[in-house]
Amino acid sequence: MTGTSTTSSRFRLSAVSFDPPLGGRPDATQKCEQAAAVFDLLDNNRFAPVEHGGGPYRLRLTLVDKRLVISVTTENGAPVLRHHLSLTSFRRLLKDYRIVCESFANAEARLTPDRLEAIDMGRRAIHDEASALLIQRLESKIGIDQATARRLFTLIHLLVPQQLLEGVI
Structure with missing residues (x-):
């Protein structure tokens, strides 16, 4: 999926794409989640490749051999960086995040708002921990x-297939 940003900074993303799209065959919920995340990301982001003069940038996320390949180019296609990020340190967080998101979706119709809020607080805590780890792992790039x-x-959560988290592939 690709979109256009309204942010005026040179250190921002203007497009995001995936290969393979969402780890294969996304369902309607995943497509909606992806569209919302891409829209929000492109609307407001800070993305500054180390020692690069400025973009805006295009980001491509690819899953290759249990690694996330982050490819960044300028808007006119000039290569900026290509980084292979091991998902090993994210594995537990990805699994936990997937479980809590599924729990929330399954419980939405039958739990009281306070119970749903408790599940959502757990989801946000995992999301915060994972984003802090992502900042740390990418800080040199x-x-x-x-x-x-x-x-x-x-x-990333949408791109990584469940089988990878379970060690099947």
């Missing part, structure tokens, strides 16, 4: 803020 990291983690 790309400067991102908390909001950008949260949205990127959402996209």
